[in-house]
Amino acid sequence: MLIDLSEVLSGNQKTISRDAKMEMKEIHLSQGYFPVKETSPVSLNIERIKRKELRITGTADVRVQIPCDRCLKEVDVDFHLQIEKHVDLDTDTEKPDQELDESNFIDGYNLDVDKLLYNEILIGWPMKILCSEDCKGICNVCGQNLNEGDCDCEDTSLDPRMSVIRDLFKNFKEV
DSSP states (O other): OEEEHHHHHHSOSEEEEEOOOOOEEEEEEEEEEEEEEOOOEHHHHHHESSSEEEEEEEEEEEEEEEEOOTTEEEEEEEEEEEEEEEEEOOOOOOOSSSOOOOOEEETEEEEHHHHHHHHHHHHHHHHHOOTTOOOOOOOOTOOBBBBOOOOOOHHHHHHHHGHHHHHHHHOOOOO
């Protein structure tokens, strides 16, 4: 969804408040595509600070389905987004000493809500997703989900040639 910023930037209004709808149906990352299951309305407040400087604040809740890193079971991950952006749309002046946010979600006089939310979701993306803390993962031989039951595969994870090194680590383990 696009929000028209011409009212704020022209000086007719100093602040606008809008509730917008997230139209993005999935998150595209290098790891794959992750479906967006639920979204709340995005509540945005856009305030003009100076001539072409804006402060954008808002909140949104997004639920994304991401596979567990151990067993690949789909997990619903909730993102509670607190948006606070300070952007300068005046491209002629450079202000290296000021802390300004990237403004790739603003194109001309339009604010792209989906692009803004996508950036915020990327910032909050978890490093590791687990369906539960004690997830056992999958068998590396047959692919059986070990949370649902054991498989009949032999335990080939320990190479007998490495037993000497394993014993060294057991003997010199720090407490």
